[in-house]
Amino acid sequence: MKIALLSRNSKLYSTRRLIEAAQARGHEIHVIDALRCYMEITSNRPGIHYKGTILSGFDAVIPRIGASITFYGTAVLRQFEMMGTYTLNESVAISRSRDKLRSLQLLSRKGIGLPVTGFAHKPDDVEDLIKMVGGAPLVIKLLEGTQGIGVVMAETQKAAESVIEAFMGLKANILVQEFIKEADGADIRCLVIGDKVVAAMKRQAKEGEFRSNLHRGGTSSLIRISPEERSIAVRAARTLGLNVAGVDLLRSSHGPVIMEVNSSPGLQGIETSTEKDIAGMIIDFIEKDSVNKSTRTKGKG
Ligand code: ADP
Secondary structure, eight states, rough: OOOEESSSSSTTHHHHHHHHHHHHHEEEEEEEOGGGEEEEOOOTTTTEEETTTOOOOOEEEEEOOOOHHHHHHHHHHHHHHHOOOESSHHHHHHHHOOOOOHHHHHHHTTTTOOOOOOEOOOOOOOHHHHHHTTTSSSSEEEHHHHHHHEEEEEOOOHHHHHHHHHHHHTOEEEEEEEEEEEGGGEEEEEETTEEEEEEEEEEEOTOOOOOOOOGGOOOEEEEEHHHHHHHHHHHHHHTTTEEEEEEEEEETTTTTEEEEEEOEEEEEHHHHHHHOHHHHHHHHHHHEEEEEEEEHHHHHH
């Protein structure tokens, strides 16, 4: 196969591993920086230009689109889709997963376990908003935050009111969420490929911190997950339409709850913790799924 790997930096761990895994299986793989692509949107003749040449003959695309380039990155990916190229995760699924509120709404419709969550922009009655999600302690999040930035804990009613009012002053969209104390600063990252959790790791926040993000000093380790946790992770990925996803969940007293579904999960932490060849599994999945998909499409006529 000839594979396009949409990534901005070929030196990143995940990019390097996917290149290695594809080449080890005899595929040709090209790293393409989505921001450098320019597109022809003419009727019946969609095309992508890159560094003065036309991209053609690709059988599959692996999108690794950073949050900061979601708009342009998904547009380039959509252009590949217009040209009939198979993509590991579709552009519409990536856009969905990048919108925290939209993702939670879709997951809640499917009855998937979530922390009690409220969403607001400029509520007149902050007290009622806090009451709606069960009162303090609460976690308040900026809708557009990543890597734990913009995730704040309010231990008391008064603190919650002040944080919400401060965020309102910034004219930001905010999520107000039940604090899952029982998680004890740990979350579980499940790596889903197709309809399986192929690896899972626990991330533990450093002492005195409730956010387990590795960027915030969290540490990762191996963990065994329950059948219920496996099932919720796979359902979450499927609900958003992602073939490959990093599904983050917390162990709450009312069962596993989904925190976030990531469409470009990093491979370094999970491969190191589990010693599994996730990049290889992704390429194996593409080999099978791209064939299935082309038969499905042909079947549709
Ligand atoms: P980001 O997308 O910026 O990483 P998250 O919503 O995933 O933000 O939150 C970062 C971390 O904070 C989570 O991985 C989790 O460890 C912790 N956290 C977030 N929300 C809650 C919550 N409602 N209860 C307990 N811990 C939480």
